[in-house]
Amino acid sequence: MNRRDVITRIGSLLDAPDGRTVGTSMRIPEALRDAAALAVEHLHVAPSTTALTAGALRSRLEAVVLQAALDSHYREHPKARPSLSDLAVAAAQLDGHPLASRPAVLRRAADAVVKSHPDADADDVLLWAEAQAAVVR
Amino acid sequence: MTPPRTVVLDNEAVHALRSTDHAKHPRVIAHVQVVAQRKRKAIPLDVVVPTAVRVEAGWDRRTPAAALVNHLRISDMPLESASANVAADLVARLDVSVADAHIGATVHAVADRGPVTILTSDPDDMAAVVDPVPATIVTI
Numbered sequence: 001m002n003r004r005d006v007i008t009r010i011g012s013l014l015d016a017p018d019g020r021t022v023g024t025s026m027r028i029p030e031a032l033r034d035a036a037a038l039a040v041e042h043l044h045v046a047p048s049t050t051a052l053t054a055g056a057l058r059s060r061l062e063a064v065v066l067q068a069a070l071d072s073h074y075r076e077h078p079k080a081r082p083s084l085s086d087l088a089v090a091a092a093q094l095d096g097h098p099l100a101s102r103p104a105v106l107r108r109a110a111d112a113v114v115k116s117h118p119d120a121d122a123d124d125v126l127l128w129a130e131a132q133a134a135v136v137r
Numbered sequence: 138m139t140p141p142r143t144v145v146l147d148n149e150a151v152h153a154l155r156s157t158d159h160a161k162h163p164r165v166i167a168h169v170q171v172v173a174q175r176k177r178k179a180i181p182l183d184v185v186v187p188t189a190v191r192v193e194a195g196w197d198r199r200t201p202a203a204a205l206v207n208h209l210r211i212s213d214m215p216l217e218s219a220s221a222n223v224a225a226d227l228v229a230r231l232d233v234s235v236a237d238a239h240i241g242a243t244v245h246a247v248a249d250r251g252p253v254t255i256l257t258s259d260p261d262d263m264a265a266v267v268d269p270v271p272a273t274i275v276t277i
Contacts, residue, residue: 080163094172130138
């Protein structure tokens with residue numbers, strides 16, 4: 001199975017109706033199971049530990065398969081890969097953040113943040129730029 | 138600042154995503170990449186396309202040309218009975234296209250989940266169809 005087929009298949013499985021369930025032989029750490037049971041019983045984070053586990057797994061797979069699709073796209077089209085500053089502007093726009101109208105500020109912030117935090121993401125830059133703007137005011 | 142819970146695509150945003158040659162492709166891909174980063178942090182966030190927009194944009198999920206956009210976890214919002222009523226009212230009152238009216242109906246339908254953002258090339262029509270629901274309108 002090539003990468004594209006894997007991404008397609010995972011997407012189809014995630015979109016499939018949740019009606020059918022299966023028992024699995026998946027083994028998880030005992031402490032994790034107990035923590036999940038406590039969270040369900042006392043923090044009411046989900047109707048059951050099964051629902052909590054399935055929800056967390058779905059959420060993780062959604063993120064993984066989306067990033068895999070984007071990474072494949074960037075490999076085929078390197079120019080489509082956004083820079084950190086592009087991402088910071090996009091994040092500000094999605095949030096309706098006031099700094100969305102000041103892309104130059106966000107681009108400078110991205111340049112500054114990435115020097116000390118090479119793994120920073122768009123929200124890191126946005127937070128940093130917002131804090132800087134608050135200090136300057 | 139609260140991040141959106143739902144991002145809605147209009148016709149132009151769909152075109153930009155589908156074609157790497159589209160001038161706005163990098164910009165809209167950047168928005169999807171931010172969505173991916175937030176999903177990785179387990180922030181609930183859905184990208185949706187009203188089905189009438191998909192029709193207008195010619196996005197047939199069965200075609201090879203749709204491979205990229207099919208992989209980006211963009212859900213269809215169908216024009217079911219309740220949304221059709223809202224959309225019909227918007228068309229009658231505002232003289233907008235069916236696709237734009239379906240965007241308005243979609244925003245009304247998902248607003249109770251949390252903040253909504255629309256990626257669009259037509260901010261004026263979008264502002265009209267979402268009213269009175271508050272939505273962030275991003276002009277691409």
